[in-house]
Amino acid sequence: MKNQRQYKIVELITENEVSTQEQLCSLLRASGFEVTQATVSRDIKELALIKQPIASGGSKYAVPSLSRSRLTDSGFEHSIILESVLNVDHGLNTVVLKCSAGMANAVCAKLDSIELHNSVGTLAGDDTVFVLMRTEKDAERLEKELRLLLEK
Numbered sequence: 001m002k003n004q005r006q007y008k009i010v011e012l013i014t015e016n017e018v019s020t021q022e023q024l025c026s027l028l029r030a031s032g033f034e035v036t037q038a039t040v041s042r043d044i045k046e047l048a049l050i051k052q053p054i055a056s057g058g059s060k061y062a063v064p065s066l067s068r069s070r071l072t073d074s075g076f077e078h079s080i081i082l083e084s085v086l087n088v089d090h091g092l093n094t095v096v097l098k099c100s101a102g103m104a105n106a107v108c109a110k111l112d113s114i115e116l117h118n119s120v121g122t123l124a125g126d127d128t129v130f131v132l133m134r135t136e137k138d139a140e141r142l143e144k145e146l147r148l149l150l151e152k
Contacts, residue, residue, distance in 0.1 A: 005033050013061040019056055024061065048137040050117065064117035064141065080106050081149065088146045090139040097129040097146070104129045116142065146147050 005028065012027045013016060021040050044061070051059040055100050083105035098109050099131045108124035111131060118138040123130045133139040 002043075005035065005039075006047055008033060009040075009043055009047065009049075009139070012015045013049065013063065017060040019054075019058055019060050028084060035122055045137070048135075048141050064138075080110050085146070085150060088143050088150065089142040090136075093136050093139045095131040095139050095142050095146070097128050099129060101127050103127070 007027060008031055009016065009024065012031070014023065016027065018024050018027065021037050021044065024044075025035055025037055025040050037065065037075040048064060049061045050064045054060050068119075080103070084107050085097050086098045086100065087098040088099070089098075097107060104127050108122050108129045111122055116131065118134040119142075119152040120132040120134060122132070130138075131141060131142065
C-alpha cells in the first residue's frame with residue numbers, strides 16, 4: 001500500500017502543481033487513498049521531494065532528478081558514464097562510483113557539468129569518484145538514478 005501511495009504521489013505532483021501537503025492529501029483521497037497529513041509528510045520526506053518555484057509565484061512539490069538530457073547526450077560524455085562506471089554505491093551521504101582504471105576524472109568532470117540536486121561537491125582519484133550529498137536520502141536517490149541509467 002505504501003509503495004502504491006508513494007507512486008501515486010509522484011504521479012500527482014508530476015501532473016499537477018501541488019503546493020501544500022493539504023492539497024496533496026486531497027488529491028490522494030480523490031484517488032482512493034485514505035491518508036493523514038502526517039502520513040503524507042513522511043512520504044514527502046522518504047521520497048526526498050523538493051519545492052520548486054513556479055511562474056505564478058510560490059512553489060510546488062517536485063521529484064529531484066539528474067538532468068538526464070545533459071547526462072545522456074549522445075557522444076563522448078554519454079559513453080564515458082556508461083562504459084567507465086563499473087559500480088555505484090553509497091554510505092551515509094556519500095555516493096561512490098567505481099570506474100575503469102584512469103577514468104574517474106572524466107566521469108567526475110561529467111558529473112560536475114550536470115545539475116546534481118543537493119550535491120556539495122565531487123572528488124576523483126584514478127578509479128573512484130566520491131560525490132558528497134547534503135543528506136543520506138539525497139545519496140540514496142542519486143545512487144538509484146545512476147543505477148537506472150547504467151542498466152539501460
